[in-house]
Amino acid sequence: MRPDRLLLLGAIVSLAACTAQLPVTEQDAPVVEERSQSLESERQTGEQKPATAKTYAYRTPSSSAGRSAVADLREKARLQTDQGKLNQAAALLERALRIQPRDALLWNQLADIRLRQKRYPQAESLARKSISLAGQQTRLKVRNWRMIATARQQSGNPEGAKRALRQAEQLSNQ
Amino acid sequence: MAKTRKRASAKSGKKTARRRRRKAGGSRLRTILRVSLIALLVGSVLAALYTVYLDYRIRDQFEGKRWALPARVYARPLELYAGLNLAQKELVAELKQLHYRPVKRVGSPGTFSVKGSQVEIRTRQFTFWDGSEPERHVRIRIGGGVVQQIRDLDSREGVPLLRLDPVLFASIYPAHNEDRILVKLDQVPETLLKALLAVEDRQFYQHSGVDIRAIARALWANLRAGRAVQGGSTLTQQLVKNYFLSNKRSLWRKLNEAIMAMLLEWHYDKQEILEAYLNEVYLGQDGQRAVHGFGLASRFYFQRPLKRLSLHQFALLVGLVKGASFYDPRRFPKRAKKRRDLVLEQMTLQGHISDAQAGIAKQKPLGVTAATPGSISRYPAFLDLVRRQLRRDYRDEDLMSEGLRIFTTFDPIIQARAEQDFRKSVDWLERQHRIEDKQLQGAAVITDVQQGEIVAMIGGRDPKFAGFNRALDAIRQVGSLVKPATYLAALQSGDYTLASILQDQPIELLNEDGSIWSPNNYDKLFRDTVPLFAGLVYSLNVPSIRLGMEVGLDTVSETLNQLGIIRPLKAYPSMLLGAIAMSPLEMAQAYYTIAAGGFYSPLRSIRAVLDNSGEPLQRYALTVQAQFDPVPIYLLNATLQQVGRIGTARSLAWSFPDELGLAGKTGTTDDLRDSWFAGYSGNFLTVVWLGRDDNGSMGLTGATGALRVWSRIMSHLKLIPFQPDLPEGIEYFWIDQKSGLLSAQGCEGAVQLPFIIGTEPDQEADCLSDEVDLFNDYE
Structure with a gap:
């Protein structure tokens, strides 16, 4: 594993440790991998995190709504x-x-x-x-x-x- | 009626001719006399009939246009109920668009007040196509962005559902390809009237439709010049001419015009005719649309209402009456200025203004704005769609009737937000990718996913511009957006599962023009074999083409057809990679059918149209058509969800939580000319296209371009998860991405996919397979 990848993994593990409820699920795994791609392929696939988009605040609608x-x-x-x-x-x-x-x-x-x-x-x-x-x-x-x-x-x-x-x-x- | 009369007169015309011939061959004087008497009689009867016919036509026109009330176009009404996801400021924004007044004490209908988390409203009574909403005094409690409770303050009871009156967002003349701003005579500035009469018809208040002296004067001037330099038409004649726009210059037409002008004067008074004239006269051309009337012309040239113009501007408008294209101030400013100054001179000569006033006005520049303003509506793209659907679905006679009320599916809150998001993200992309300034164009269509309603539409970067509507008219190659049709066709056949093995090896095909074509994957690599789902999730060209050829081009075409693509398609192999051109709206239609679980509904922008008396002309009821079996559609939807998790659109995982289950597909065309993304949640479907109008390369893939815009637009919608119901007999299994064999949760490269029970792979892959770096470099 390349050092930058290790670093990222470390960061995520420590994050997960801080917020004990946040499980590192399978869905999180590809994130590590994606971040480690070369800049060139990031440009191709649009992987770089856009400065403009924020994480969508999703609220589960109550089942009784309406x-x-x-x-x-x-x-x-x-x-x-x-x-x-x-x-x-x-x-x-x-x-x-x-x-x-x-x-x-x-x-x-x-x-x-x-x-x-x-x-x-x-x-x-x-x-x-x-x-x-x-x-x-x-x-x-x-x-x-x-x-x-x-x-x-x-x-x-x-x-x-x-x-x-x-x-x-x-x-x-x- | 008019037509039969015309035919009758033509028939009798032939008879007279026959009689005339007989007369020429006659010998006796008495016969000649008798025949001529009959001819005269028949002639006068015909002339009388013809006059009656002309009278009917001109009155029909005049009456039809004089009081023409435009059709009112309404947005969707906001329906409020406990549990609705709605922030207080959104409710207040809606009330403001409805012109409700904020007050301290709520009293009359159309007022509201905000106290803490409570909004008190006295609503207006409003009649919809399906019944009437009474005026109501209510208190709405909103907490945490959700409507908590609605109480009727008169009855002191809870209100399960409150429908507000809808926002009126445009007034249109649906039968015409034009907008108008009608003016009433008493609102028209005196200066304009003086200028108009001074130049066009000095004797307006004296003549009876035709001004013999003016004609003689014009005739004399024309004879001297040897060509037509002056017209002697009165305003009334000009009005008639404008009603029956025809460029033929014939004596017969002139005669007809003169007769109709006199008939008009007979029936109506000068003021009525003048008002009609002011609203009818042709004053310019805005692309496809004619600019009729001084009200619209004022906006078209100066971007302000008529009453805020000054002398030199009035003079310019009046000068345009003679020839709006010849004196077009934007194209021929010198010519236009000369004409304007001539108008000012005429006004001085007739004592309407002083020399000094004329002098000052002549010094002024033309003052026309550089760009033509957008449509008179704030939402031209959506309105364009409404117009087209009206014309497609209603008879012209119905659309001509005045005072129609059109209830649409338009959501102004979503539209406003989407316009802002679209503009910002396209600006951002242009900077980020160093694209030539303002060359990047695009369009977007937003619909719901169960009822086929279009809620918002963006036709280009400048949403206020009423020109080229790219959402409907940019017919562009769709690239990989077409691929789901191939996979759906394969899954429908029953011969494939999501883990079926596809060949990923070089292939040669015969192209449309007979040449040999060997398609490549986006990353120019071949992987030998890939499981079926990976071909779609990673948008691999070669496996997709091979699959399409196996399934059959006609079958894929047929599937596209079932998805709602009506455009005839040529079945060539290149079709499988999206070498077919379609509009963003057509793509929205196809993806809608997938998102709605395989049920096609024609996308609509109109819910109902009511006539003047409140009777529905025709309602656009919700219709659905079951087009696919639930199982293949379910499998396809599950695969398109993986596109957003691990595939070409996996950057969605940055911005959206996984439980939303967003599904979609990227599309890119050769040389990066088109960037597409079509995707949906459980309640909204959005299709975004980006590209250049000149079809040049702009350097964006579906993922780097359209997907960005899409994410930003969707991030401001209230999304619910996309969770299609699991059809019976379907179960999920963990599958190894690379081999398509059974895997297990926790194994690297394992992905969960649905199978008809019994069709899942029976062999297992090694859990600790190497890193999955097969699918890194896709479009």
């Missing part, structure tokens, strides 16, 4: 849906999605509205989006597959509908 706002919009959308005001309901759900874009239930509700509007390909895509974000919410996934089956059936694709129903069954048997 929960009551989304619940409020969801409820309003439900009321509008019941009254047959489907476009208004969709607009409300879109607002809710801007607050919680990864809420699988919102995507499912939007799919439901498009299904009622007979916009089948859109309903299917939205349901698939909901599935992709549903994680462990099996019942929601099942509901989405059933919607997909309906959408496919209605748009003249009974084979596809069967496949979707099979997916729904498999999931609900799990």
